[in-house]
Amino acid sequence: MERKIKIAPSVLSADFSKMGEEVKRVEAAGADMIHLDIMDGVFVPNITFGIKMVSDVNKITDLPLDCHLMIVDPAKYVEKFANAGADYITVHYEACKDDLDKVLKAIRKVGVKAGLVINPDTEVEKIARSIELCDMVLVMSVFPGFGGQKFITEVLEKCVKIREMIDEKKLNCLLEIDGGINSETSKLAIDAGCDVLVAGSAVFNSPDAKTAIDSLR
Ligand code: DX5
Numbered sequence: 522m523e524r525k526i527k528i529a530p531s532v533l534s535a536d537f538s539k540m541g542e543e544v545k546r547v548e549a550a551g552a553d554m555i556h557l558d559i560m561d562g563v564f565v566p567n568i569t570f571g572i573k574m575v576s577d578v579n580k581i582t583d584l585p586l587d588c589h590l591m592i593v594d595p596a597k598y599v600e601k602f603a604n605a606g607a608d609y610i611t612v613h614y615e616a617c618k619d620d621l622d623k624v625l626k627a628i629r630k631v632g633v634k635a636g637l638v639i640n641p642d643t644e645v646e647k648i649a650r651s652i653e654l655c656d657m658v659l660v661m662s663v664f665p666g667f668g669g670q671k672f673i674t675e676v677l678e679k680c681v682k683i684r685e686m687i688d689e690k691k692l693n694c695l696l697e698i699d700g701g702i703n704s705e706t707s708k709l710a711i712d713a714g715c716d717v718l719v720a721g722s723a724v725f726n727s728p729d730a731k732t733a734i735d736s737l738r
């Protein structure tokens with residue numbers, strides 16, 4: 522089956538002093554969504570930006586905003602990110618645990634697409650029951666926190682399993698992968714069933730974003 526592959530550049534690798542221009546640059550180059558990595562310095566050992574950045578980026582682009590929350594207690598901020606213009610709010614299984622279903626329902630309730638993400642060392646079985654509550658499942662192919670890390674090939678098996686679950690249940694749910702995506706690993710991810718490829722350094726560190734994006738598809 523032919524799947525349309527979407528590219529979601531992660532602005533983590535953009536020049537934050539020129540965020541507007543950077544977003545416009547990848548939009549013109551054919552990006553399908555903008556991936557915003559929100560990190561709190563607690564859930565992950567890095568700090569990026571928060572609600573105001575999402576709201577400001579929302580003013581300058583019509584592309585869907587894919588907000589990847591790497592924060593503790595994400596439920597507390599769902600409504601705030603929704604009001605800021607998030608189109609997808611993706612929460613970590615590792616940050617929600619027992620509250621997972623409740624958080625996913627809360628995201629949909631405020632009219633935003635619900636995303637669920639697992640770290641490279643979290644098994645698919647942990648989230649299997651919750652997939653029906655998701656509009657997107659994200660498989661991390663690096664440990665979250667930083668751009669420019671090496672792709673962990675072992676996670677591809679999880680992508681294959683999740684793809685099967687989505688297809689079997691005929692769910693309207695995208696499968697996304699994030700971390701270490703470049704023109705070589707993108708092929709592996711597509712073969713494993715992914716629909717959305719997040720790419721930070723491969724897009725923003727390239728002098729020509731269009732060539733970079735085209736080479737990922
Ligand atoms: C890592 C972030 C990624 C990161 C990917 O914690 O979730 O979105 O920006 O960067 P690259 O594509 O450089 O691995």
Ligand code: ZN
Pocket residue numbers: 531556557558589699719
């Ligand atoms: Zn991310």
